[in-house]
Amino acid sequence: MEEYGGGDLLSEAMGPGARVVVVEDRVEAPGAFVLHLLLKRALAGGGGAALLALAQPFSHYDRVLRKMGCNLSLHRKSRLHFFDLFALLLCSGVAKGDAISDSFVQLYGDIQRVMDANRAGDNADRFTLMIDDVSLLEVAAHGSVDVVLDFLHYCVTLTSEMNCSLVFLIHEDIYSSEEGAGLLMHLRYIADLVIRAAPLSTGLATDVHGQLSVVNKCVFSEQRPKAQRIWNFHFRVKENGADFFYAGSRH
Amino acid sequence: MSEAVARCLRDGRLDGEHAPALAVGSTLRCSPLAARAMLHLAAAVASHAAAGKAQARGLVIVAFDRSPEVYLDFMRRRGLDQNALNRCVHILDCYSDPIGWKEKIRSQQQHESSVDLCATNKANVIVFRNVKDVDKLLCSSIDLGRGFEGTGKICFSIAVDSISSMLRHASVSSISSFLSNLRSHDQISSIFWLIHSDLHEPKFSRAFECLTTMVASLEPAVVDSVHEEEIPGDVSFLEENYSKAKFYVRLKRRNGRVKHLYEELHVEGNEVRFVSMPSVSTEVNQSLLPKVQFNLELSEKERSDRANVVLPFEHQGKGEPIRIYDGRRSLPEDQRDPNLTASALLDEVPKSATPKGEIHYIRDSDDEQPDSDEDPDDDLDI
Numbered sequence: 080m081e082e083y084g085g086g087d088l089l090s091e092a093m094g095p096g097a098r099v100v101v102v103e104d105r106v107e108a109p110g111a112f113v114l115h116l117l118l119k120r121a122l123a124g125g126g127g128a129a130l131l132a133l134a135q136p137f138s139h140y141d142r143v144l145r146k147m148g149c150n151l152s153l154h155r156k157s158r159l160h161f162f163d164l165f166a167l168l169l170c171s172g173v174a175k176g177d178a179i180s181d182s183f184v185q186l187y188g189d190i191q192r193v194m195d196a197n198r199a200g201d202n203a204d205r206f207t208l209m210i211d212d213v214s215l216l217e218v219a220a221h222g223s224v225d226v227v228l229d230f231l232h233y234c235v236t237l238t239s240e241m242n243c244s245l246v247f248l249i250h251e252d253i254y255s256s257e258e259g260a261g262l263l264m265h266l267r268y269i270a271d272l273v274i275r276a277a278p279l280s281t282g283l284a285t286d287v288h289g290q291l292s293v294v295n296k297c298v299f300s301e302q303r304p305k306a307q308r309i310w311n312f313h314f315r316v317k318e319n320g321a322d323f324f325y326a327g328s329r330h
Numbered sequence: 331m332s333e334a335v336a337r338c339l340r341d342g343r344l345d346g347e348h349a350p351a352l353a354v355g356s357t358l359r360c361s362p363l364a365a366r367a368m369l370h371l372a373a374a375v376a377s378h379a380a381a382g383k384a385q386a387r388g389l390v391i392v393a394f395d396r397s398p399e400v401y402l403d404f405m406r407r408r409g410l411d412q413n414a415l416n417r418c419v420h421i422l423d424c425y426s427d428p429i430g431w432k433e434k435i436r437s438q439q440q441h442e443s444s445v446d447l448c449a450t451n452k453a454n455v456i457v458f459r460n461v462k463d464v465d466k467l468l469c470s471s472i473d474l475g476r477g478f479e480g481t482g483k484i485c486f487s488i489a490v491d492s493i494s495s496m497l498r499h500a501s502v503s504s505i506s507s508f509l510s511n512l513r514s515h516d517q518i519s520s521i522f523w524l525i526h527s528d529l530h531e532p533k534f535s536r537a538f539e540c541l542t543t544m545v546a547s548l549e550p551a552v553v554d555s556v557h558e559e560e561i562p563g564d565v566s567f568l569e570e571n572y573s574k575a576k577f578y579v580r581l582k583r584r585n586g587r588v589k590h591l592y593e594e595l596h597v598e599g600n601e602v603r604f605v606s607m608p609s610v611s612t613e614v615n616q617s618l619l620p621k622v623q624f625n626l627e628l629s630e631k632e633r634s635d636r637a638n639v640v641l642p643f644e645h646q647g648k649g650e651p652i653r654i655y656d657g658r659r660s661l662p663e664d665q666r667d668p669n670l671t672a673s674a675l676l677d678e679v680p681k682s683a684t685p686k687g688e689i690h691y692i693r694d695s696d697d698e699q700p701d702s703d704e705d706p707d708d709d710l711d712i
Contacts, residue, residue, distance in 0.1 A: 236425060236426055239400075240397075268358060268494075308569055
């Protein structure tokens with residue numbers, strides 16, 4: 080993966096072996112660009128990917144990724160499995176608890192089948208499942224946090240059964256109040272790696288769009304026992320990617 | 331692990347008592363370390379059982395948060411061989427398919443040749459597919475424990491990892507009864523569980539702590555007192571929290587006494603170490619002693635010299651009984667001792683060769699109380 084944007088601060092901070100990555104963002108500093116980067120890396124590295132899109136339609140991702148030099152339409156035929164759940168949000172009217180749960184079981188079944196197929200094929204490389212975003216998943220579940228957590232737990236079990244990693248995007252500022260913190264807290268617990276996008280703490284700047292803090296919990300990774308666990312750096316989002324740099328290292 | 335805790339879990343229950351129970355509580359900051367501590371505990375109990383040093387013949391792990399493979403891997407690295415693992419560790423897998431979705435999906439697509447992802451070929455791992463049914467969970471856990479080999483009464487330990495995941499599917503009261511049923515079951519030697527206390531209201535973790543004999547809580551080694559975690563900023567100084575944590579243990583004795591222990595938990599790679607720390611009271615004493623430049627301590631000689639000093643009131647008697655005139659004593663009593671009667675005293679003074687300035691006081695009458703509250707000046711007409 081070195082040639083595909085490797086060597087930057089983000090991939091250095093993420094290191095190898097993180098199975099569950101949670102990207103937290105807020106309204107002032109959207110973290111969708113991290114998701115785009117990770118999607119591009121997953122596809123460029125030769126592995127497969129599944130994208131559960133609730134926030135945007137396919138054409139949006141296609142356009143953004145095309146600027147970054149990755150043709151999603153081309154990949155969609157082979158390695159990218161795009162689940163358009165945007166429609167699920169719109170058409171889901173009043174549904175009862177069982178119906179919601181059933182639709183999530185269905186969704187999980189589809190994902191599992193896709194992964195099975197991916198594993199069975201010659202393409203036995205790493206598989207990445209992305210969810211954009213978990214907050215909307217909760218909306219799709221009519222606010223039933225338990226169903227979402229069950230679904231996410233089942234996704235997590237896939238990481239130990241198959242060679243797969245997960246990337247979840249969640250808007251943390253929605254959960255700032257005490258009673259709504261359940262989903263965010265649970266997600267932080269199951270995460271191996273938390274990437275948090277936030278506006279610049281020192282105020283606005285023209286050439287810095289915000290800061291990322293990466294916390295690498297990786298409990299069971301044996302490769303780098305003494306490795307740095309917490310990273311802080313600034314980012315600048317560009318049309319064809321993003322720059323990551325330490326504070327003060329750029330003018 | 332603090333030795334005392336490991337010893338309690340190893341020694342198990344006494345006849346006519348409930349099994350010792352340990353709750354390990356942690357928060358999000360310490361969750362990686364708490365997971366490690368839990369694995370370490372499980373490995374310690376399992377290896378005691380394998381070596382035949384414990385009351386328990388084996389360990390049943392009710393796994394919610396981590397896949398069984400994680401436990402087995404960890405124990406293998408701790409030097410337990412496959413044979414010992416098969417013999418002494420049974421895992422009830424509530425992680426792979428907790429509410430039966432995978433089963434449901436497989437039954438739907440039975441015509442296709444789908445492989446059972448959770449079907450393990452391991453004899454000591456059993457997948458449990460309905461965690462909402464706590465009673466069934468209890469039965470399955472105990473059944474799994476009965477499978478350990480041995481003669482006579484077979485005891486076993488139980489680890490629940492974690493209660494927080496159970497709470498997502500079951501009520502507090504049903505889990506409380508699950509835990510108390512386990513504790514009071516006569517085949518259970520000890521029980522320990524992990525709870526993420528910040529996922530629930532404080533009263534929930536308290537409710538479960540009431541059922542324990544030991545409570546261990548992990549707290550971050552470094553606390554950011556200026557910023558809350560929510561405020562983005564430079565959090566690099568919290569790095570240390572990912573390699574060590576404070577480990578507080580409360581041991582409840584049978585007579586109700588509570589003992590506090592404080593240790594530090596260090597994690598390096600696969601290694602988990604507990605470093606004992608000075609107890610809280612010694613720490614307080616040390617920090618409260620004033621830092622002065624002169625010596626407050628006495629040497630041994632100074633101490634003995636001090637003991638030999640005769641204090642001013644001590645040489646009055648010179649071996650004889652001390653008699654101090656007490657005017658309150660009634661006269662007839664005093665008359666027996668001629669030296670101390672008023673007349674004798676008055677007579678003797680002029681006779682003495684070296685007259686000293688002495689004041690002798692003779693009370694006017696016995697009517698007046700020696701310590702009368704009466705104002706002495708009240709007869710002055712001012």
